[in-house]
Amino acid sequence: MRIVLIVLALCATTLMARAVEPGEMLKDPALEARARAISRELRCLVCQNESIDDSNADLAHDLRVLLRQRLLAGDSDREAIDFIVRRYGDFVLLKPPVEPATYFLWFGPAALLALGAGGAWLYLRRRTTSADEPPLSPEETRRLEALLREQG
Amino acid sequence: MRRLLFIVPLLLFVALVGYFFVALEPGRNSTDLPSTMIGKPAPDFSLPGLPGSPNANGQFVKLGFSKQDMAGRVVVLNFFASWCVPCRVEHPVLMGLGPTANTPVVGIAYKDKPEDALAFLKEYGNPYLAIGVDLDGRTAIDFGLYGVPETYVIDKTGVIRLRHVGPLTAEAVAREILPLVAELSAR
Structure with missing residues (x-):
């Protein structure tokens, strides 16, 4: 019985684990929070139905790191998103823009x-x-x- | 007039079906994404090369290359990696492409250790006139790449004209790459 509980507890922790690795996170909590918020809105191009915040794909990792670098360099949220949209198009946005x-x-x-x-x-x-x-x-x-x- | 009103829903339905038929493009692989980089200048890059990589003729070429090296020529740019299985599938096609297209085929090793990429080319042959190593994948992101292999056709002015996602097939080369290269070269 105890073993079952331990196994269940371990399963629960893996469910809670996020794709974002500790090494990727920024030291500034405010900046990290902005990065997390943006990365939840960006589509992982490899899995295509996950955000880069959720995805474990290598490319999602690279985009998370790139996004944080842009924010560290002083980009606004809009500028950081545009930087990635210029390369991957509107498809990278999980929420499509309102335009004609x-x-x-x-x-x-x-x-x-x-x-x-x-x-x-x-x-x-x-x-x-x-x-x-x-x-x-x-x-x-x-x-x-x-x-x-x-x-x- | 009354009769007409009954036909309206049917007409709307037919219009919707027609729209979906066109928009969903039967036969298109929905995971193949369109590139926003088509018609835009290729991003700037300057990549280190492989340690003494031989070219198609077995000659050892200049190490690495940059966007400037491609200026004035129509170039077929191929992203590959030794760890990428579809790249092995398309390799024979690339080997044949250089001579037939009469155009430089250049390669960028995506997130590949130089020694692994070199071993790959020594085993299967080198179709590339020049090779750059994109170790951190940043140049690939500037191209909007989302997986290897991907192949780009870049015109004489450095503008991206075509992206092919996934392994090149002899059919894709004959239908897409060669006609475009011939057209761009004639300009």
């Missing part, structure tokens, strides 16, 4: 929802108006009663 080419991506779902809601509204409105149709004429009432009598 990505308008469909950002606003498409909301536009489709609005379109569907509009259609539903039109449909429902037509249905309620159809409930207000004029009552049956005396002739129609007579026919209806005759039909019902036949059935009964």
